[in-house]
Amino acid sequence: MPGRRVPSSTARRIPSRIWPASGRRVALRSSVNASCQDNWTVPPGPKWCGRVILALGGMGGMSIFTPPVRTVTVADAVFTAVPQYVLGLLARPAVPVSSPSSPAYADARLRAAEDRVHARGSDRAGIAALPPVAGWRAAHRAVGGDPVRHPCAAEALLRRHAGGGRLPRINSAVDLANALSLESGLPVASMAVAGLDGELTVRPATGTEVFHPLGSPAGTVEAPAPGEVVYADAAGTAHSRHWNWRQGDTVRTVPGTHDLLFTVECAHAGGRAEVSAALAELRTELGPPAGEPLLLDAERRSAPVSFDPLDCLRGRIDALDDRILALLGERVAVVREVARYKSDESAVRAPARVEQVVRRVTALADRHGVPAGLAERLYRLLIEELTELELSHLR
Ligand SMILES: C=C(O[C@@H]1C=C(C(=O)O)C=C[C@H]1O)C(=O)O
Secondary structure (H helix, E strand, O other): OOOOOOOHHHHHHOOOOOOOOOOEEOOOOOOOOOOOOOOOEEOOOOOHHHHHHHHHHOOOOOOOOOOOEEEEEEOHHHHHHOOOOEEEEEEEEEEEEOOOOOOOHHHHHHHHHHHHHHHHOOOHHHHHHOHHHHHHHHHHHHOOOOOOOOOOHHHHHHHHHOOOOOOOOOOHHHHHHHHHHHHHOOOEEEEEHHHOOOOEEEEEOOOOOEEOEOOOOOOOOEOOOOOOEEEEEOOOEEOEEOOOOEEEHHHOOOOEEEEEEEEEEEOOOOOHHHHHHHHHHHHHHHOOOOOOOEEEOOOOOEEEEEOOHHHHHHHHHHHHHHHHHHHHHHHHHHHHHHHOOOOOHHHHHOHHHHHHHHHHHHHHHHHOOOOHHHHHHHHHHHHHHHHHHHHHHHO
16 A cells, blocks of 8 residues: 555654654555555655655554554465365454453343353253364364364364353453454454464464464464464464464453454355345444444455554445435336336426425434435435436436
């Protein structure tokens, strides 16, 4: 994304000591984070100033500087092995993560999800037969993995408490992700993006990656085996083992306020709608400024994900406009049909019908939080234009 600027919200997060208030725009390629190909806006000051910021930002897990856009990619090799794989992404800047899970909704939601699984009473075989879980078992085999030793995160979660137990409560974000995972049978994860160095790729490990197990003492490292699917960043840190079986410590979600990337994945055919539904649910629960969910699949293998609140909200506006325009197109088509049943101008103009439509929509507007005046003006303009369209059919 050449020419992209660091939004002011990011600038505000940087201590004024190294990021003075007024900025000067220069093109700078990160020497630390080779994958970060953006041009950044850096503040005035000595030439080394911007490099210090980028160098600090490049220290995985210790970042004071979270670049607002992360490119997420699924490697071709993953789709070659599992063509139906879908990786759903949801960016939510500045999530207030609390522990214990409070406000209690995440805990209550997790409890309800647990109760439903208990009521269903699935044993191991029943869990393995769930379409999402069966899909993951097949996917692991397709990439040379062992789904019995390293089940997908959802299967592991379902197994852990299927007998009637409760999952440990971690914090509001993780508990919410776990609740959604139990409900959907899909792996749902929360990643702290500050722990990522540059872009994130789901790909087979080369054998050179370093993985820090969750909750392990500092300095504990594991090396994923070559070919094992991992979430890896540009610096070669693996943030997962065996696809989504375990998450790494560097991106773990801890209490505080953090930019979080939520992932929901499926490996079974037809799972796309389930991934979308889970992401929509997450977006509702997390509230604004959660971004518009994004799906990576065999057709679209890479996408930038912004953690700038303004970008997130604009992404949502664009997605809403898509839906509004699609509905508007349907309405225009129906009005064209109506025109076929009218034979003169007064029938086309139908002033009584116009007033009826305007009255109805202004009353509805209120229910949807739309100012009545806005709805009235919009509809009068729309009807005026469509009436002209109808008249043109008549002529
Ligand atoms: C579609 C009709 O005709 C015209 C277009 C209208 C609309 O867009 O809602 C309403 C009244 C007419 O001006 C109709 O008669 O229903």
